[in-house]
Amino acid sequence: MIMRITSLVIVLVTAAAFAAHGxxxxxxxxxxxxxxxxxxxxxxxxxxxxxxxxxxxxxxxxTKEAWRDTKAYxxxxxxxxxxxxxxxxxxxxxxxxxxxxxRSEATDPQTxxxxxxxxxxxxxxxxxxxxxxxxxxxxxxxxDARKQFDKTMGEMEDGVAQARKQLRG
Numbered sequence: 001m002i003m004r005i006t007s008l009v010i011v012l013v014t015a016a017a018f019a020a021h022g023x024x025x026x027x028x029x030x031x032x033x034x035x036x037x038x039x040x041x042x043x044x045x046x047x048x049x050x051x052x053x054x055x056x057x058x059x060x061x062x063t064k065e066a067w068r069d070t071k072a073y074x075x076x077x078x079x080x081x082x083x084x085x086x087x088x089x090x091x092x093x094x095x096x097x098x099x100x101x102x103r104s105e106a107t108d109p110q111t112x113x114x115x116x117x118x119x120x121x122x123x124x125x126x127x128x129x130x131x132x133x134x135x136x137x138x139x140x141x142x143x144d145a146r147k148q149f150d151k152t153m154g155e156m157e158d159g160v161a162q163a164r165k166q167l168r169g
Contacts, residue, residue, distance in 0.1 A: 078142065082134060085149060089126050092153070095160050096123060105167045115163045119156060126152045 075081045096119050106112035129149040136142035 078133075081146070082130065085130055085133075085153075088153060089123070089130065092126075092156050092160060093123060096120070099160065099163050099167075102167055107166055107168055112163060112166050115159060115166065119159045119163065122152055122156045122159060126156065 075084070096116070099119075100116055103109060103112060103116075126149060129145055129152060133142060133145040133149060136145055
């Protein structure tokens, strides 16, 4: 009888040990699965961030193309050109305001702030050039002001695209 009780105790202890071992394996499997899921999420977020930067680059290029493709850009009519130029300047001003509101997303806030300061200066310069263009009385003064404005607008477009690249995700 003692042998039977001893055997039964050994069987129960062994079964309990196997059950505990089986649970440990299950817990380890769960931990491993969670780790894999976390890595998958992390990889997905990195991909989203990369795609967002690519999109920002494309938007910057498309903005440039849109300005260059407008009739206003190519127009020899002063009023038409100035109207298109003012619209483009307003659109860039809105983009700059949007960038300022997204400062917390910048990968390097100090560089981002410097970029925004440069954009603000270019914006002020472009407004002055647009006013100079409007006041121009002869063709040479108008053409010179227009060339300077076009150059400033190109620099602003490049600056906006560069600032967008500095944003996370």
